[in-house]
Amino acid sequence: MSDSKAQLARLEINGRKCEFPVLTGSEGEQSVDIRRLRKETGLTTFDPGFVNTASCQSAITYLDGEKGILRYRGYPVEELIKICNFIDVAYLLIHGVLPNEQVRNDFARLLNRHSMIHESMRTFFDHFPENAHPMAILSAMVVSLSSFYPEMESDQEGVDMAATRLLSKIRTIAAFSYKKSIGEPVVQPSYKLSYCENFLNMMFASPVANYKLDPVVVRALDQLLILHADHEQNCSTSAVRLIGSSGANLYASVSAGICALWGPAHGGANQGVIQMLERLQAEGGDAKKIIDRAKDPNANFRLMGFGHRVYKTYDPRARIAKQLCEEVLGKLGINEPLLDLAMKLEQAALSDEYFIERNLYPNVDFYTGIIFRAMGIPTDMFTVMFAIGRLPGWIANWLEWMSDPAQKIGRPRQLYVGPKKQKVPPRKQGGF
Ligand code: CMC
Numbered sequence: 001m002s003d004s005k006a007q008l009a010r011l012e013i014n015g016r017k018c019e020f021p022v023l024t025g026s027e028g029e030q031s032v033d034i035r036r037l038r039k040e041t042g043l044t045t046f047d048p049g050f051v052n053t054a055s056c057q058s059a060i061t062y063l064d065g066e067k068g069i070l071r072y073r074g075y076p077v078e079e080l081i082k083i084c085n086f087i088d089v090a091y092l093l094i095h096g097v098l099p100n101e102q103v104r105n106d107f108a109r110l111l112n113r114h115s116m117i118h119e120s121m122r123t124f125f126d127h128f129p130e131n132a133h134p135m136a137i138l139s140a141m142v143v144s145l146s147s148f149y150p151e152m153e154s155d156q157e158g159v160d161m162a163a164t165r166l167l168s169k170i171r172t173i174a175a176f177s178y179k180k181s182i183g184e185p186v187v188q189p190s191y192k193l194s195y196c197e198n199f200l201n202m203m204f205a206s207p208v209a210n211y212k213l214d215p216v217v218v219r220a221l222d223q224l225l226i227l228h229a230d231h232e233q234n235c236s237t238s239a240v241r242l243i244g245s246s247g248a249n250l251y252a253s254v255s256a257g258i259c260a261l262w263g264p265a266h267g268g269a270n271q272g273v274i275q276m277l278e279r280l281q282a283e284g285g286d287a288k289k290i291i292d293r294a295k296d297p298n299a300n301f302r303l304m305g306f307g308h309r310v311y312k313t314y315d316p317r318a319r320i321a322k323q324l325c326e327e328v329l330g331k332l333g334i335n336e337p338l339l340d341l342a343m344k345l346e347q348a349a350l351s352d353e354y355f356i357e358r359n360l361y362p363n364v365d366f367y368t369g370i371i372f373r374a375m376g377i378p379t380d381m382f383t384v385m386f387a388i389g390r391l392p393g394w395i396a397n398w399l400e401w402m403s404d405p406a407q408k409i410g411r412p413r414q415l416y417v418g419p420k421k422q423k424v425p426p427r428k429q430g431g432f
Contacts, residue, residue: 026062060232081320094396115169117169134181135268142173144251170387170388174381197218227317229393236261237393239259240394261383303355322367328374336374346366368386369382
């Protein structure tokens, strides 16, 4: 059907022939432009899960799922992680270029200037139940920012300021939600500390004890945030774009992205991996048992941290995370039995026919939880860590969507399979 030579795709339906242009991306990827399809043929496309649908053109992140390539603005993630810090990468994603030293330092200082949250907002934390999941708190607090800083609606400067505020305040909100969950008073951010240092200090210092910042932990956090910073049109980023397409503000759109990320098929998998490994440990470490469960179509269980919609080879982020995990644990002198179990489980899965046939490999979430755990981050905060990392990507995608001349409100069609027209039966009036 597709004729790439003429860069046209031909479709014949009920004897009628239509042609659609084939678009080519900067890395040679091709996509049939079906925007005129319904107008010309009355047909829609049926693509549950958007498995075959390119929802936009984007210049932010490139990934090749067959080759295991991930680049932000053209830079391989493996290089960025070695050379840059999270502030560099956040700036790169949002503004399109790597900042020079002066710009990076100014940006970092600007982020510190906006790191406090409004005192009235701080009191919100008092009213969540003790066992509230930090992702619920995070999304509620992020959307609440829109009522404290409504001026972002007005102009480009307002939008830039909203992006800065969000990037800065998310770490404060995240740390405060943890403090709330353990019943401790919050620790305010400090101008003296870097982005990651500030977060760790707000998490682990207390009014009665200082927290000794370990450069190994600080750098590992920086690298983990870079690893999560963007991943093109995944579920949460698509949610951010979709909500934004209705004209909703950045805070509301990102809050929706946080909710999408929370699910166990998406960012919630990092929490799921540790819970799975703990269970494996409690049950005696029999990897085969867990693999058999994951293969059983009736078990309603998947091997967490395995498989990916786009990667049909080893997720490059998982490769980096695995290496980082060994490095960080070694430097911190931690002997983590869950790492041994994870490696055993990975080995067992990668040599199992079921996983081989389906190209199921470890994804980013498989090893990151073990690193977060080594840093002292509690399990139910893992997905919050993913959200802090992914924020620059959400912001960059929201901004790109807003300035895209082809943007339209996101509004898919459906194939209706419900009852045909029927008459409402007579009903007795009155009563409840
Ligand atoms: N364990 C066991 N079987 C699996 C798994 C898994 N983790 N992942 C996919 N499969 C099987 C699935 O049952 C199906 O088998 P069959 O063809 O016999 O029906 C086949 O592989 C294809 O799976 P799919 O559900 O069609 O694939 P998808 O692209 O819709 O789903 C996924 C991708 C990530 C949701 C899925 O692999 C999964 O649920 N993984 C576990 C959760 C997880 O680790 N999520 C984190 C994703 S990476 C971080 C992020 O970006 O959020």
